[in-house]
Structures are given as C-alpha cells and as structure tokens.
Amino acid sequence: MCHDWGESGDGAVVVLEGEVGWLSCSLFSHPSVYNYTSALSTGLNLFWYRLPAGHDLEQPIGYSQRLSKERERLWLQPATAEDTGQYICMLSNKSSCTKISMRLEVLARDQVVRGCEPAVAVAPSQVIAPLQEGMTLDCPDLQDVVKMADSSPSVTWYHRCQKFPTWGSDREQRGLSLQIHVMLTTYDGSYYCTVHYQRRGRELQYSRSINVTAVYPSSLPKHPSILQPTQDHIFKVEQGCTQVRLECRGHFPYLAGDWDIWWTVDGKKVEELNNSRFFQNNRQVKYDYGDRTVESVLLIQNLQAKDLNREYNCSVRNQRGFDTHRAHLEQEVPLPSVELGCGLGVTLLLMLVLFVVYHVFWLELLLLYRSWFGTDERHTDDKEFDVYISYARNSEEEQFVLTTLRRVLENELGYSVCIFDRDSLPGGTITDETLTFVARSRRLLVVVSPGYASQGSQALLELKAGIDGMARGGHLRVILVQYRPVRRQGWVRELRRARVALALVRWQGDKSRELTSRFWKRLRVELPVRRVSGVEGGGGGGEEGGSEGEVALRRLHSQNSTSSQTGLITNTVKEPQKVISIAAYL
Template identity: 25%
Template sequence: MWTGVYWALPVILLLLPGVQVTFYTFQETEGFLTGMQPSGYIALAGDQFIMQCASLNQSVIYNDSESYQNKVAWFRHYQNGGQAQPVGNGQENIILKGNFLWFPKLETVHSGVYSCQIRDEKIYLTLAVIQKDKTHCQDYAHSTVDLLSGSGDSITCPAMTCYSASGHLPVRWYKNGKLVKLNKNRPTLELENEKLVLKTVYKRDAANYTCDFNYSENDTLWIVRRMLTVRVFGKETKIPPSILNFNGVETIEAELGKPLTLECRVNFGFERNSTPTIKWLVNSNDNSTDISLELEESRIVEDDGNGKTIIHTAYFSKVTERHLIATFTCFAQNFQGNTTGVLRLKKKSPVNGPFLTYVLCGIILTVIFIFGGSAYIYIHWIEIVLLYRNYFPYDETIGDGKEYDAFISHANHSSSEDILESEEGGGVTEEMFVLKLLPEFLEQQCGYKLCFLERDVLPGGAYTEDIVASIKRSRRVIYVLSPRYISSPCIFELQTGINQLLVDDQFKLILIKFRPLPEMDTLPHIVKKALNILPAMKWNGSKSNHSDSTFWKNVRYHMPVKKTKISNGDPGL
C-alpha cells in the first residue's frame, strides 16, 4: 500500500553517515514476529504519537519521569546528509518529555529518521507518517472511545482492517504507557487479537491507550502505532436537551443598524453514539426569504463526563426592520427528542445624547458633593456639634445626682519652674493655666461648675477620701498632665478617675498635655495603658490662648451638654 514510503526510509538510514541498519534474528516471544528487527513506526497524520528512547517492542513505551529530562538528547537526521538537528524544544510541534518525544498532532513533515542519546547508548528510530486521505481505508477516524460504566464492551485498535491480515500478529495494548497483560485479579479482561475486551467496564478503565502491531510488506517490518483516549461515563441520558438561557418565547432589544449576536446555551446529557444537533431557524412573518444568518458557530463550554453544555451563536452585522418582525428559533435535538426556544426582537429605544450627558454630569456632581460634604463634616465636626448645641440645647445633667461638671486634677506648683514653663507655654505657666484660664473659660464664659481640691473641699479630711468623693460627685475629670504631674502623688487621682470610668457609663476623662511627658515605665499598668489609649488635647502655647482656638473648642466639646450661656472674651486676655 505504501511500498514507496516503506523502502524510502531504510534507504535514508543507509545513506546517513555513521548510521547502520542491522537485521538480526530473535526468538518468537508473546506473539512477536521472528526473523527481523522492525525498521520503525507507521503512524497517521492528525494523531498524537509517542516515541521512546529505547529499542522497539518494549513492555513500557514511555517514562515521563523528570529524572530523564536532562539525560536524553534527541536529534533528527535529514536525507541530504547534513548535520543532525536537535528536536524536542517545542518547535515543529515536537516536545521532549521524560525519555520520549511527544507529537501532540502528527504531520507528514514529521516523517524521517530520529536518534536519541541516553548514557553511552545511541538509538536510531524511523517514523513514517501517512495521510488518511491518501489511502483507500475508512477505518482511521476514531481516536476517542466512550464506554458505559458497569456494562461490557471492547476497545478495537483503529486501522487494523487497513492492513493485510496475513501480515500482522496480535496487538500489543498499553494503558498509560504500560503493557496490558492478563491478570487473574481481573478475570473480566481478555485480549482477543486486535481487541481489548472488557466484560465489565470500571471507572478506572478511563485512560490513554496505545496499540502496537507488527506489519510487514516486501520483507520490511514495521510497527504500526495508534493512540486513543478512552472515556468512561455513567448512564446515558433519557431526556431531550434543555435550553438554559431562555424558555418558551422571549423578547430582547435590538438597535436598528447595529450588529447583534443571538446566543443559545443548551445542555445535552451523555449519549455515546449521538452527535448533538443545535441550530437557529428563522421564520419571517411576511414570508420573505431574504433573512439569513451570516454566521453560526458552536462551542463546548462544559463537558463533565455526564453531559456537555454547548453555546450556539448566530450573528447579524446589521439589524433591519425585517429582523424585528421575524422569529428566531433555537432547535436542539438528541436521540431522546428535541427542544425549542423562540426569540423575538424589539426596537431598542434610542438614548438621548444630551440627556445622557446631563445624567452623567449629575451623577459626577452628586458624588463630588457627597465626598466634599463628608470631608467638610469630618474636618469641622466639633464646630458643627457646638453650633447644634447652641440652637437646639438640651441638658444631659438633669437628674444625674452630680454636683460638679468637672473636677480639676493638677500638680502642685513650684515657683522655680515658672520661668521655664512660661517660655514653653507661650507666656502661660501651668499654675496660670489651671487657676486662671480654666476657670475663666469654663466657669465664667461657659457657665460650668468646676471643683478644685484646694478651693471647694474643706480642709482637714483624708486626701484619698476627699479625692474619691470629689471625683464621684463630678461628671468629668480634667487632668492637666506634665512631667511634674507624672512624678507626683497626683497619679492616684488619675488612677481613681480611670477606675470610676470603668463603672460609670456617663463619666468621662479629659486629658490635657500641658507639656511633653517623660517615659512612663514606672507608672501603674492601668494608668500607662489609659494614657496610651485615651485621646489627649495638647496645649500649643500662644496658638491656644484665644477662646476660638481649636484647643478651647475641643475642651468645650468634651464637657457635659447642658444649657449654658456663652459670653465673648478670651481667657486670661
């Protein structure tokens, strides 16, 4: 049949420098033909193909271990006697894997002589690729076999009938590269010449299979190799296909003069011997015949073994008035029956250009307004709250049983530090701030009632008891913090306020850092933690002097909400 090809390749081998073709006698084992060494492989164009770096007729036809990746070198030899070229790097659709060459899709240009070097051994192999349409045989087509789990079936080596029955011996079957042999643990498996008989099909039978058989013609021996994929499915479907993206009659919008794509998504249950049918049908109500689909195509988007989902599309380059009065039917069919779904088109209302511009501008301006307003509120939140209190006053102090709005906790003063404090505090000492500025602003201008230990608590009592009682009778405690405060017994007052904070939900602490604080490693743990967590206001010297400064607004913001009269004037000025 292909005598010219058969004789040409051995001649090529003889012409190549350094290549020897050796024929030798070997014993007949497991049905192998005796008397000659095979000259190479015959394979079919369009198939995938594997060629191992080993002598022919092996029990394992490939090993994809990465340990071979850098130990095997493949070359291709050409008839002109030029230098052999390395192969397997993906060029010409030839890929090196493990110790074999993989041809994902054979072409006739792949015919030729190949050699491989592994360790100190060099092996020459011949490959003859035959085009299917160049032969008179019709048994080449199938390379995928579908089997039903639990049933009995067989796998036939493709193209066996295309070769003279007297010229070949039983087929050697390989599953995932390993020779298939009869096994007493699998009595349902039988080898019958060209067939692999599975009396019971199991899920594990799904694999890549290879069938080899020897073929001789005109005293030349070849190995014919075919590869096929076996898939194992569950049960065949008993229902017609189903259209997934619309049911019955559905109407979609289309714009005149614009292109349009119709899409029909159909699910087909598994059928072994059926090819799904899906197409679009056009029915024009005015009986015209000039409506036609310009392009139809199908693609499989899902195939899970139990069925497949196919999307079938139809395309129009330009929608006309005739399309609007026509009906488009998606027709899907399998062996169990057929299903249809109907689409109608309606004219899409044009979008007014200026109106769309106004809408977009309005959306943009709204977003800008929202973000800008949010930013303004965040920055001026304190002023907004204070303004609200002025125009919508209410009193949170009514009925709470407290006597003072705030207890003032501060350190005792030393005249020797007044000059330094005056310089760092913008002309204001800590004593001046506590005894003059705070009362002038909170009591005289805002109308709050403050509690000073030295002014409002009768002398003669125990210090600790007086502090605890004063704090419990106050709604806030204002702590004027400084290095002097941290190193003084006043820490007890801060600790007492923190404890009260834990038991009274309405009670709050107001921390004012009059001067930077030193390291606080020696402080009680609860005090140190509170100073790190609670927010504190910072006295900024002359910047904080006037009553409209951010500092005094923050102080007032944290004080209790009550009906007060705000008088103008700057504290201490």
C-alpha cells in the same frame, strides 16, 4: 473500443516494505456497475497491468509465488520497494474493455516508525468504545488473510508501547481478538496488531492500527438539550444597532447517528428565507467523551423595525429526541448617560466636600449636635460642681488654672468650678474634703505638667480619687489637660494607666487663648453640655436657670481667688495633720 476510467479517486494504496499488501480493483467498488461473479459469467476477464516509470505503455504482470491474483485482488506477499508504481486492472472480452488505474506506494520501515510503536503504513481504523462496557477488537483485514494462509495465523497486540499480556485483568486476548471487559478512560488511544502467517513455506506478516475512542456509557440519557438561551429569552437590542447576534448552545450526548442544530425565523430555516441579511454559523465549542456542545449563531445584518416582531426559534435534534427554545428581540431604552454621569459626578463631589468639611470642622459639628440634642446632666444627677480642677501646687500652674481655666469655664462657658484651695473651708481634713469635692463633681480636670502628681502630694490624691470614681460607677469622668509637655517616664503609674483610656487635650500657649481655638472646642466636647448662647444672653453670668445670688457668689469667689492662695499656704502651715492624712490615704 476500451473505456478508460482514468485514475481511481480513492488515492494511492500504501504498503510497508517487507509486509503483505494487495490491490483491489476499483471497478468493483461500485457493485451496481460491476460485480466480479456477474462479470465473469458474461464472458469478461480480469487482467492486471503495470505501467513502469518512464514508459508510456502498460505491461502485463507476470504472476509468481510473490505476485498472485485472487479474484479481484492483486496480492504482494511480501511487497518490495520495486513494486511502487501505477497498476491497471482491465475487464475485457473480444469486443470491448473497461479499465481503471491505481497507484501503489511501498514505504520503507524507517519512513513510518513512530518511537516505540510498531510500523504501520495503512491509515488506522476508528472504533467507538462506551465507558464501563465491554467490547472486542479484531485486527482489520484478518479474514482475507485467513483465506490465503496455509495454517492458522497468529496476532500480537500492542497498546502504548506495551505488548500483551502485561495489561491487567480488564483486557485479555482470546484467540485472535482482543477482549476489553470493562472500558476505562485509560484504555483509549491507538492499538496495534501484527498478523503472522505462513504461505507456501514463507513467513509473512502485516500490521494495522485501531484508534479506540472512549465515550460516555450508552445507559446515560441521550436526548439533546438547549443550554442557552432559556425559553422565551429576550435579547436586548441597542438603539441604532445595525447588526444583531443571537447565540444558541446545544448539548448532544454521544450517538452514532446524525444530529443537527438550527435557527428558524417565522418558522423557516435560514436557508429557506432567501434573505441575505440573515446568516447562520455553527461551531463546536466543547467535546467530552463523545458528548459535544455546539454553538449556533444567527446574525441579522441591517436590522429593521419589523425584525423586532419576528419569531425566532433555536432547535436541536438527534435520533433520540428534539428540543426548541423561543427568543425575542426587544429594543433597549438608552440610559441618559450625560445626565447620569453629571449626577454621579455631583454626588461624588458632594461626598468629597462633606468629607473635607467633616474632617476640618468635626469639632464644630459635634458641639452643634450636643447643643441641639445633648442632655443636661444637671437634670439627671445630684452633683454640685461641673468641674473639679486638679493641678500641681506651684506658681506657674496656679497662675494658668486661676487666671485662664477658671475664668473661661465660669465666666465664658457657664460651668460651676471647684478649686480646692479656693472653695475648701479652714479647719477641715484635706483627705476627706478632697474626696468629698471630687465625688460632688461631674468632671475631674487634671492639669498635667512635669511637676504634677509627685508621691505624697494632694494632686496624686485627687487623681486617684477620680480614677476610683470612674472605676466604681462611671459617675465621674477624668479629663487630662497637658499644660506643658511631659516625658512618659516622668508620669506616675496612675497617670500612665489613665492616659490609655482618657482624652488628652493639649494647651498650645497663645494659639489656645481664644475661646474659638481648638483647645477650648476640644475641652467643651469632654465637659458637660452647656449652651454658650444662653450664658451670653444672661449678661455673662452663671449657669442657665441660675439665680442672681448664685451668680454674685460665683463672681465674689472669682475676685477673691488671688487672696485665697495665701490662705492655702497659711492653712497648710497651721494644720500639719491634714498633710499626714493625705499620706495615710495614699
């Protein structure tokens, strides 16, 4: 009777051609079943067989200097391509036997060469190296080879295609081992070691690889923690929602032991609930030098009202500690989306309407505000006139000033207007009277035209006086009214400087004749505050609060304005010294 265990489940043994390799009998991989020393003591013997390709019966192995048996191992020193095949190890005595088969694969060197790295057929060993700490690397399987060698073996180390000893002072080879004094992040990766030894006069070797993984130092805190949710976090649940997703993220510092993250519902783990509506899924979202962040998602299908009152806890654990956070479910009150959208739309529409209204009627709104909240300057200063009009002395501008500006300002808007040619007394000095009139006025209205402010003219004197009054104390404001377009090079220096900071109101002919036109509204914004309704209520007379005598006097001046132009010419001819005074001032 022979008990056949079939083929070993450990997979094929891979050996590089030309290097040392061996097969360990898999029957002894279960010490509780078979032990080599105990098996021999009970009369069992170990035999090796080989099943050549294309044969049905195994054949005994003929041992030689290259193929030898040492305890439970079959050594190939070195392995050749012909050694590839299936091998059987058998424990037997006169009455029974037990056998198991293993497969050996001998690879050519060009099948495993990886760039500049040494050729290695065996899977790499895994080593964890804490940063800023020291450690020692030993070439795998070295102790087994030492027993077979006739002399002390030697080991050559490689890292990232560099051969020791060109690595620096932090790493050095001591005997057969590689000593890393201070582990750095640049020292991780794959290390290769090649073992050389002699046996029975033959030079033999084999190569192994070690994968070194850097982790955070062991001196750092290693207790697990929950990143989210916070303690007693509330998860909002929308009305009518059929699936709820609860997310928990735990942080696990590197430890060699086990760790775990889980959800509990009413104190029971998900697998203990026996309820298919609850499902938990874990995944790693971050790995940083051994520290890992793991996300655990609890899915609740077909949400029921009683699920809102359950107790949910997310917990994490490792060998150093435990942490847990409680979460709550709360139904979210839906916002009135239709009402909110309509309200927002109405608000935006109202803002748009207000913007359009302000953009179109800003002058009217400004005049309305001034009529309600504006201060009447007559109560705050001792000026006699509201407006002093300065213009070029020619027939066209005089006609515009006397028949249009003066008439509307005095009769329609109720302002007190000063016109030098009308209000000055004969026999005076033009310079002194001009300066006096300008100083006694609240506004200087300058009618700009191509013939205005030529050198040595009275208009230039009036302009300079107004600008000087603004500069000294701000008790006088200058307003520019463009009667006819003027090229900029035709403006005198004083007028160009004034244009930068002063308001310019443009007369547009017939479009500006009506009192409701933009010209008069814009002009009223620059003039002192007057309420038109009060003027009209007074029968089209003078200013509010003015006496009947003042109104009559103002009307008399208006009726005699045409005849006063002739007086201006006569006075200018009869008194040439006034012209000389203007030239001297300028």
